[in-house]
Each structure stands twice: as structure tokens, then as C-alpha cells.
Amino acid sequence: MLSQSVIHDVITAALATGGDFAEVFVEDRFTNSLALQGGKIESSLSGRDYGIGIRVFKGLQSVYAYTTDGSKEGLLKAAGNAAQAIRGEKIIQPAQLQKEIIPVAHPISLNPREVEKLRKADVMKKAYEIAKNYHSSIQQVTVRYLDEEQNVLIANSEGKFVEDRRVRSRLAIQSIAAEGNQMQPGFYGPGAHKGFEFMENLNLEHYANEASRIAVTMLGADPCPSGKFPVIIDNEFGGVIFHEACGHGLEATSVAKENSVFANRIGEKVASDVVTYIDDGTLANEWGSITIDDEGEKARKNVLIENGILKGYLIDKFGGRRMGMESTGSGRRQSYRFAPTSRMTNTYIANGKSTPEEIVSNTEYGIYTKYMGGGQVNTTTGDYNFAVMEAYLVKDGKIGKPLKGATLIGNGPKTLQLVDMVGNNLDHGAGMCGSQSGSIPVNVGQPMIRVSEMTVGGTKGGE
Amino acid sequence: MNLQEFKEKLFQLGGQHGFTDMELYYEREEKFACELFKGEIDSYDTSEVFGTSFRGLYEGRMGYAFTEKLDEESLSFLIENAKENSQFVEDEVQEEIFAGSEKYESGSYYSSSLADVTIAEKINLLKEIEKHIYAYDERVTGTDYFMVRSGEMERVLLNSKGLSLSEKCNHAGIYVSVIVKQGDQVKNGEYSKFTRDFSILNPEEIAKHAVEEALSQLNARSAESKNYPVLLRNDAASVLLQTYIPIFSAENTQKGQSALKGKTGEIIAVASLNIIDDPFLEEGMLSSNFDSEGVATARKDIVKDGRLVTLMHNRKTAQKDGVESTGNAYKASYKGALTVAPTNLYVNPSNQSYEELVSSLSEGIIITELSGLHSGANTVSGDFSIAANGYYVKDGKVQNAVNQMTIAGNFYKLLKNIEAIGSDLEFSMGFMATGYIGSPSLLIRELAVTVE
Structure with missing residues (x-):
């Protein structure tokens, strides 16, 4: 992508004013995104992103400059702009760059760039047909297809020089069911750190039918009651609750400045005994998996909470400086347009001992959420909220009628203490996570869990 | 390669490959951002980036591709991909490269x-x-x-029909x-x-x-969960409006994703509600003289005295509905697909101050902050149930902050349940917003409030 000698010169220029660390991130990314609406391919976009990010640290100061100008002059100018923010004399010389060869952790068998777009369109049409034919009330189906090949080169003043290729594919199906003036959406968006083989082996029947089934079920659902209830959250994408309630609060971004409710609490009990929370970027070919992070550190399995005890944080190089801790391979960014910061990869609650049947039958009255929508958290206060896509009333240990319009709100640290049952059916779901360093692919996951009390905001009003 | 040279080579190569009409859209941006933490510079970002998108007609169909690298490899990348992309896009409307509007405003939005x-x-x-x-x-x-x-940004649109527009x-x-x-x-x-x-x-x-x-958020207390009159403070009102702006896009009505389909000319809101899209606001962050297709922008009433005057259109949606484009073609960047979005859009302020609105409440909730709108608001049905922060009001006075709440309702109904509109118009740029959206405080007759 760029030669070692050019990169060496750029790093040297970036350090000219007294920086104690400099890094160059080069990205060359090819993307295809197709959209199908009403059975027809509505748009097909292909593109190439190319740019370079240069980062300089001096103590607890971090400077970032990025450019699309990959010429040596353009890069030296960007390095100069970065260096200008630091005022001092040169203090270090960059170490000799050493090319690191990293074994491929997530093998790709069919690069989407080698696949004709007509084949991609065929997958979308199949998904459309299945979703559309699910039920007569399905009024509209939108299918989106995305693939990308992101080539990166990461080099720094400590001598690191490493390249990586990340290939990802995702299919997103949205069905809208309508009756009278009622409309309800259903959504499923499977994705993986894989090539086109992911699409070829995807169980379209399952995902497309589920998207439509959710929409149709919610069309006939009652408004959700409001109040405080025990809440059962099903596996897979249900894990978004801990992503919001806990994951973001364990990122160095908020921990380093002691703004997080979890700051300075390693070794303390922060959750009930049944909670073990893990971030694992090494899971083979999962959507949120990485071989190396965007600072060139190898992905790893980080145990964050073990049996309720806080064990660790998600740390990037810069956050680690303020915390006096090492990187955990968690430095990620959307693209060269963002300086990396601490982020999640595949984050999940580990399996517990209860069966899903036991959890339901032990719940006298409450809410069961089968599929979650997205959510948000304020990491300073720990207050989170998220939408429920598909919910049901639980009565006398049985799942009852469907409920629509449920939103769950609460406080992360409090909710962690109120998890009283954890199931044994761990699974993962794909999502996009937005934060300071942009929007990145992550998995959320969990087995079925129960929270003894959560605040449910429904459209029906109080009970 | 510079832009002019790249364009000439690209259009030449496109012509050789069978493209008839072609367009190159270019953006160049310089940005600076700096964060401070306890007296020290915590982050400092500076950037200079550019990118181009190409679209062209191949055998009567439009194909798209973009690149951030102006080199030989990108020339063939753009042409080959746009050609392949054009071949299976099946839209009932034939897209065209636009030859230009008769007249463009000459507002300057560069200080x-x-x-x-x-x-x-x-x-x-x-x-x-x-x-x-x-x-x-x-x-x-x-x-x-x-x-x-x-930040500063330059946009250039060049096409083979002779249109050449630029703006900074x-x-x-x-x-x-x-x-x-x-x-x-x-x-x-x-x-x-x-x-x-x-x-x-x-x-x-x-x-x-x-x-x-x-x-003001300290000492928050619980409050009874029930239906209250709700005063959406200007910043919260503009955030809610941002979320529901897509319902005014013809693209969404045509896709069955907005209940305003076929409602043009009908009363959709209280008579006091006026919503305006104005691309020429001097202090508008999305002010512009031409849209992403090169159509001249225009100030327009979207809702006038409660009546839906027009939806927002680009050329394609306008053609489908048999109307003219309203100059609302939008691309999130040169990378994005062409869609529809507002410029500077706002609810016209009325005459009551925020304080007057508060004192008019015998009992109610003021909402100062909304979150989770990307997931808790359904733009198709209009239903929302979203997390909120704010205050409890009794006898016209703010009593205390309230624990985290959700407010639930339906946006289409809310438009007809606005009791009063404040004078305190304020604009905001949400993190996901397409558009620079403004609203005064809005007093809503009733919303379901659940308190933690």
C-alpha cells in the first residue's frame, strides 16, 4: 500500500515537534451495497475508500490528522499538521520498521469482489420472495446487501508494520406488515466476517420468514403495559441490553477519565453471581471478529466480568496511557477518518445453568422480549434505554399474548445486580455500534436471561 | 491527477465503454476538531479529504460508483463498476443526467x-x-x-450535458x-x-x-406514571422532529414507509402549525443554492396552517408522482445513494415564551432531553416510546427533575394535539440527522409518561 521508507519518513515528520509515539494507518476499502425494494433492485453502489490517518501522542495529548492524498507530499503535509499541535523539540527517533506476518484468523473462501453482482442480486430476490410470501398482510419488503474488503496497513514509531485484510458480508431484511392504517416492521440482519460463502450458505428461509413473522405478529399485538416487571430477554441479539447497560461503560473512553460508573472498581462485585461477561474478538469469522485491531494489536478474549466480579476493561493504546494499563486489543475505528478508541468486538454473557423452559415457567407475571431493537446509554450516569421489537406477556409461567411498543429503561449497574437467571442457550447477533470512533461491526450475545425488575414504558399506560 | 484531468479521462473512458450521459460529483472537505480535558488538549484532529462519485447512463440505465483515489486504477474501477451496477437495477422511472435549472440563487454560505x-x-x-x-x-x-x-466544504458537479456548478x-x-x-x-x-x-x-x-x-437534573424524584400534558422544550422538540422528518419525504411515501401518502392538500396538523424548508437561511448549516442532482433549491412551505402543502422531492420521486422536484435531492456524501432530505427545516415560532408555556401548566411534564430515538421511534406507524429526561410542573412552576422516563405516543396524532407553539425557535444538528432542524417549544395536550 505504501512503502516502508515513505512510512518511516512520515513517522519521522510526525515526531519532529516532540511527540513520543506516532502511528500511520492506511486504508484501501472496496464496498458494494445493493438495495431491493418491492422485488426490484433499486440501487447498486460500488466504491473505493482510500485514506491515511496519522496519529501522534505526547504524554496524554493525542493528535490525529487524516487525508485522502496518498502522495508523499500529501502525507508529509498531514504529518506536519499533526506535529504542529505539539510544541517542542524532537525527543525520539522512530524504531526500525519490522514487518510482522500475522496468520489468517478468519479465512475467506470466496472474495465478494470476485463475485458477479447478479449473483448477489439473486440472493436478495430469494430473500424477498420468502419474506413477501410469508403472509398476505406483508405489504413491503426491503432487502439490503452489503459486502466490503478493507485493506489496512498499520505502522508505528515502535517499529510495528503490519497489514490485514478484512472481508465482511451482511444481508438485512425488513418486512412491513399492514392492515388498515396499522403498520408494523420486522427486521433481521445476519452478518459475518466472511466472503460470499456466507450468502451461499445462509439459511434464507429462516431469516426472511422471521423478519415477516415479527411484523405480522406485532400487527396483531396489544399495546404494551407500562410499569415495573420481571423481564425475560431471549438469547442472541437480546445481548444488546448488556452492550448498552455495561459494555460501553467498560470502554477506556469513559473509564480512563473516571467518568464511567465502573471506573476504579476492578475486583468489586458489580453484577449478580450468575453474570459472566466476555468480549472475544477471536471467535471464528463472526461479524464482530478481528485478526488485529486498528492499532495493530492481536485480537483476544477479554473476560470483563466473572461471576459478578469486575475483571477488566476494554483498552486502546491512548486510553491505556491515562489508566496505566496495557491495550487489550480493543482499538477500533470506522475508517481512516477516525482516530481509534476502545471498542467492543463480539461481546456476550456466558452460558448459565437454567434452561429457557425453567426461566419462563418460574416467572409468574412479566414481559418476555424475543427480539430487541437498538438502544443507547449515557455512560456517565449508566442510564440506558432500548426498544423491543417483539414482546409477549408472561402469565403463570407461560408465554401469552404479543405486545407492541415496549421500551425498556433502567440503570446499567443496577440492572446487572438484578439478573437472577441465566439460560444455557448462548447465541450471537450482528449489529452496528456507533461511538466516538465511528460506526463499527459488533456482535452482541447472550443466552436467555431474566432481570427481576425493569421499567417498561409501553403505549398502553400504567397497570 | 487533478479533478479536471480526472474528469476528462473518465468521460473519455466512459464514452469508449458505451456510456452516453455522465456526471462527476466532487466534494473536498477540510476539518478541525479539538477536545479539552482539565486544561490539556485531549484530542486534536485535522483533515483534508476529497472524493468523487460517478454516475452514467449505459444502455439507458444509470450506474453508480465512487472513489477517494484519483488515479488510473480508479478510472477503470469507476467505469467497470458503474457499468455492471447499471445492468440489473430495475426502476420503473428512467433516471437522467440533469441539464440544469433555469436560474440559481447566488447566496454565499462561506464566511x-x-x-x-x-x-x-x-x-x-x-x-x-x-x-x-x-x-x-x-x-x-x-x-x-x-x-x-x-469545517469547510467545497462541492462541484460536472456533467456531460454541460452543467458545471460549485459551491463552498x-x-x-x-x-x-x-x-x-x-x-x-x-x-x-x-x-x-x-x-x-x-x-x-x-x-x-x-x-x-x-x-x-x-x-437542574439533580435531586430527581419519581412521579406518577400516567398521561400528562407534555411541554417539549425547543431542543427536545427539534430532536423528535428530526426523527420524523422522513415521513415528509416522497421517497418514503412511495415506499409505503410514511402514512402521508396521498395526504398532500389535506389537514394533517393543528391550524397553528407551519413547517418550512428554507435552503437560504443565512445561519443555516445546510444552506445551499443547488441540491445533489444540480437542481436549484427553493424555500417552501411543507405544512401551512396545518395543511400538507408538499412532500420533499428529488427528480426521481417527482417523476413518479407527476410533479416537479422541490430541490431536495440529497447524498449523505459523494459515497451515498441519491435520496431525499430537507435543508434547513423548522417549525415556525409563535408568540408565547417558554416561561409563559410553563406557567400555563396546572400539572405537566417538561421534556428537556430525548434518547434512543433511532430505535424507539417507528417512523412507519408513527408510534414512539422513547427515553426522556425532564421536570415535573405543578401550578405553573417547575417542582423538580424527574427520574428517567419514557414518553409514548404517536407522531401523526401529536401533530393534531399541539396546544401551543413557543417563540423560542432553536436549531440543532442531531448525530444522525439529515437536515438542520429547528423547533420552538411545543406544548402537547397529552402523552403517556412512565417514570422509573
Whole structure:
């Protein structure tokens, strides 16, 4: 992508004013995104992103400059702009760059760039047909297809020089069911750190039918009651609750400045005994998996909470400086347009001992959420909220009628203490996570869990 | 390769490959952002980026591709991919390369005095604000987001039908999020402002806004969960409006994703509601003389005295509905697909001040902040159930902050349940927003409120 000698010169220029660390991130990314609406391919976009990010640290100061100008002059100018923010004399010389060869952790068998777009369109049409034919009330189906090949080169003043290729594919199906003036959406968006083989082996029947089934079920659902209830959250994408309630609060971004409710609490009990929370970027070919992070550190399995005890944080190089801790391979960014910061990869609650049947039958009255929508958290206060896509009333240990319009709100640290049952059916779901360093692919996951009390905001009003 | 050279080579190569009409859209952006934390520069970002997107007609169908690298490899990349993309896109409407509008406004949205503000002055502003933040109240413990940013952007549209348009704009903005602690309570308060006039950014006022906002959230109490009259403060109202703006896009009505389909000309809101899209606002952050297809932009009423006057259109949606484009073609960047979005869109203010609206409530809830709109608001059905913060009002006076709440209702119904519109129009740029959206405070007859 760029030669070692050019990169060496750029790093040297970036350090000219007294920086104690400099890094160059080069990205060359090819993307295809197709959209199908009403059975027809509505748009097909292909593109190439190319740019370079240069980062300089001096103590607890971090400077970032990025450019699309990959010429040596353009890069030296960007390095100069970065260096200008630091005022001092040169203090270090960059170490000799050493090319690191990293074994491929997530093998790709069919690069989407080698696949004709007509084949991609065929997958979308199949998904459309299945979703559309699910039920007569399905009024509209939108299918989106995305693939990308992101080539990166990461080099720094400590001598690191490493390249990586990340290939990802995702299919997103949205069905809208309508009756009278009622409309309800259903959504499923499977994705993986894989090539086109992911699409070829995807169980379209399952995902497309589920998207439509959710929409149709919610069309006939009652408004959700409001109040405080025990809440059962099903596996897979249900894990978004801990992503919001806990994951973001364990990122160095908020921990380093002691703004997080979890700051300075390693070794303390922060959750009930049944909670073990893990971030694992090494899971083979999962959507949120990485071989190396965007600072060139190898992905790893980080145990964050073990049996309720806080064990660790998600740390990037810069956050680690303020915390006096090492990187955990968690430095990620959307693209060269963002300086990396601490982020999640595949984050999940580990399996517990209860069966899903036991959890339901032990719940006298409450809410069961089968599929979650997205959510948000304020990491300073720990207050989170998220939408429920598909919910049901639980009565006398049985799942009852469907409920629509449920939103769950609460406080992360409090909710962690109120998890009283954890199931044994761990699974993962794909999502996009937005934060300071942009929007990145992550998995959320969990087995079925129960929270003894959560605040449910429904459209029906109080009970 | 420079842009002109790239364009000529590209159109030549496109012609050889069978493209008839072609267009190149180019954006170049320079940005600066700096965060301060306890007197030290915590992050400092500077950038210069450009990118281009190509679209062209091949055998009567439009194909798209973009690149951020202007080199030989990209020329063939664009042509080959656009050609392949054109071959299986099946839209009933034939897209065309636009030859141009008759007349374009000549508004300038580039301030040279803003361009002259130095980085040192911007950092100095942060330092001044920070001093005032910590001096204002001893319960202030820090900031979790505190940043100044500025940017300038140039857009160029060139096509084989001879259209050549270009425009430059700039802006600066400030974000502050302050943390206050009292006992074991931790709260934060935010303030943000975008402008083209750096001199209006008053450090003392900005600090006061953010700290007061945080302090006002302390000592929150629960309140009965029930239906209340709800006063959406201007910033919260504009955030809710942002979320539901897509319902006014013809693209969404045509896709069955908005209930306003076929409602043009009908009453959809209370008679006092006027919604305007104005691309020529002097202080508008999305002011512009031409849209992403090269169509001249225009000021227009979207809702006039409660009646839906028009949806927002680009050329394709207009053709489908048999109307003219409203100049609302939009691309999130040169990378994005062509869609429909507002420019500077706002609810026209009325005459009651915020204080007057508060004192008119015998009992009610004021909403100062909404979150989780990307997931808790259904733009198809209009139903929303979203997390909120705010205050409890009794006998016309704010009594206390309320624990985290959800407010639930339906946006289409809400438009008909607006009891009063304030005079305090304020614009905001949400993090996911397409459009620069403004609203005064809105008093809503009734919403379901659930309190934690």
C-alpha cells in the first residue's frame, strides 16, 4: 500500500515537534451495497475508500490528522499538521520498521469482489420472495446487501508494520406488515466476517420468514403495559441490553477519565453471581471478529466480568496511557477518518445453568422480549434505554399474548445486580455500534436471561 | 491527477465503454476538531479529504460508483463498476443526467471571517469556557465531551450535458457535556451550537447553559406514571422532529414507509402549525443554492396552517408522482445513494415564551432531553416510546427533575394535539440527522409518561 521508507519518513515528520509515539494507518476499502425494494433492485453502489490517518501522542495529548492524498507530499503535509499541535523539540527517533506476518484468523473462501453482482442480486430476490410470501398482510419488503474488503496497513514509531485484510458480508431484511392504517416492521440482519460463502450458505428461509413473522405478529399485538416487571430477554441479539447497560461503560473512553460508573472498581462485585461477561474478538469469522485491531494489536478474549466480579476493561493504546494499563486489543475505528478508541468486538454473557423452559415457567407475571431493537446509554450516569421489537406477556409461567411498543429503561449497574437467571442457550447477533470512533461491526450475545425488575414504558399506560 | 484531468479521462473512458450521459460529483472537505480535558488538549484532529462519485447512463440505465483515489486504477474501477451496477437495477422511472435549472440563487454560505479564526483562537475559546465551567459551581467534577470543531466544504458537479456548478461553505460548532456530582448522584448537562459567526460563541453563557442543565437534573424524584400534558422544550422538540422528518419525504411515501401518502392538500396538523424548508437561511448549516442532482433549491412551505402543502422531492420521486422536484435531492456524501432530505427545516415560532408555556401548566411534564430515538421511534406507524429526561410542573412552576422516563405516543396524532407553539425557535444538528432542524417549544395536550 505504501512503502516502508515513505512510512518511516512520515513517522519521522510526525515526531519532529516532540511527540513520543506516532502511528500511520492506511486504508484501501472496496464496498458494494445493493438495495431491493418491492422485488426490484433499486440501487447498486460500488466504491473505493482510500485514506491515511496519522496519529501522534505526547504524554496524554493525542493528535490525529487524516487525508485522502496518498502522495508523499500529501502525507508529509498531514504529518506536519499533526506535529504542529505539539510544541517542542524532537525527543525520539522512530524504531526500525519490522514487518510482522500475522496468520489468517478468519479465512475467506470466496472474495465478494470476485463475485458477479447478479449473483448477489439473486440472493436478495430469494430473500424477498420468502419474506413477501410469508403472509398476505406483508405489504413491503426491503432487502439490503452489503459486502466490503478493507485493506489496512498499520505502522508505528515502535517499529510495528503490519497489514490485514478484512472481508465482511451482511444481508438485512425488513418486512412491513399492514392492515388498515396499522403498520408494523420486522427486521433481521445476519452478518459475518466472511466472503460470499456466507450468502451461499445462509439459511434464507429462516431469516426472511422471521423478519415477516415479527411484523405480522406485532400487527396483531396489544399495546404494551407500562410499569415495573420481571423481564425475560431471549438469547442472541437480546445481548444488546448488556452492550448498552455495561459494555460501553467498560470502554477506556469513559473509564480512563473516571467518568464511567465502573471506573476504579476492578475486583468489586458489580453484577449478580450468575453474570459472566466476555468480549472475544477471536471467535471464528463472526461479524464482530478481528485478526488485529486498528492499532495493530492481536485480537483476544477479554473476560470483563466473572461471576459478578469486575475483571477488566476494554483498552486502546491512548486510553491505556491515562489508566496505566496495557491495550487489550480493543482499538477500533470506522475508517481512516477516525482516530481509534476502545471498542467492543463480539461481546456476550456466558452460558448459565437454567434452561429457557425453567426461566419462563418460574416467572409468574412479566414481559418476555424475543427480539430487541437498538438502544443507547449515557455512560456517565449508566442510564440506558432500548426498544423491543417483539414482546409477549408472561402469565403463570407461560408465554401469552404479543405486545407492541415496549421500551425498556433502567440503570446499567443496577440492572446487572438484578439478573437472577441465566439460560444455557448462548447465541450471537450482528449489529452496528456507533461511538466516538465511528460506526463499527459488533456482535452482541447472550443466552436467555431474566432481570427481576425493569421499567417498561409501553403505549398502553400504567397497570 | 487533478479533478479536471480526472474528469476528462473518465468521460473519455466512459464514452469508449458505451456510456452516453455522465456526471462527476466532487466534494473536498477540510476539518478541525479539538477536545479539552482539565486544561490539556485531549484530542486534536485535522483533515483534508476529497472524493468523487460517478454516475452514467449505459444502455439507458444509470450506474453508480465512487472513489477517494484519483488515479488510473480508479478510472477503470469507476467505469467497470458503474457499468455492471447499471445492468440489473430495475426502476420503473428512467433516471437522467440533469441539464440544469433555469436560474440559481447566488447566496454565499462561506464566511471569510470564520475562515480567518485561527486554531489558537478556537482552543482559547475552549479554555475560556472550561474556566467558567469549573468556576460556576463546586459540584462540577469534569466534562465527558468538550469539543470545538470547524469545517469547510467545497462541492462541484460536472456533467456531460454541460452543467458545471460549485459551491463552498463553512461552519464552526461547539459541544459541551458537563458532569456534576452531589453525594452519590451523578448527572450531566449538554449544550451545543453551530454557527458561521464565531464571535457569538460567548464562553460564559455556554458554560452557564451546560452547568445549569446538569444541575437542574439533580435531586430527581419519581412521579406518577400516567398521561400528562407534555411541554417539549425547543431542543427536545427539534430532536423528535428530526426523527420524523422522513415521513415528509416522497421517497418514503412511495415506499409505503410514511402514512402521508396521498395526504398532500389535506389537514394533517393543528391550524397553528407551519413547517418550512428554507435552503437560504443565512445561519443555516445546510444552506445551499443547488441540491445533489444540480437542481436549484427553493424555500417552501411543507405544512401551512396545518395543511400538507408538499412532500420533499428529488427528480426521481417527482417523476413518479407527476410533479416537479422541490430541490431536495440529497447524498449523505459523494459515497451515498441519491435520496431525499430537507435543508434547513423548522417549525415556525409563535408568540408565547417558554416561561409563559410553563406557567400555563396546572400539572405537566417538561421534556428537556430525548434518547434512543433511532430505535424507539417507528417512523412507519408513527408510534414512539422513547427515553426522556425532564421536570415535573405543578401550578405553573417547575417542582423538580424527574427520574428517567419514557414518553409514548404517536407522531401523526401529536401533530393534531399541539396546544401551543413557543417563540423560542432553536436549531440543532442531531448525530444522525439529515437536515438542520429547528423547533420552538411545543406544548402537547397529552402523552403517556412512565417514570422509573
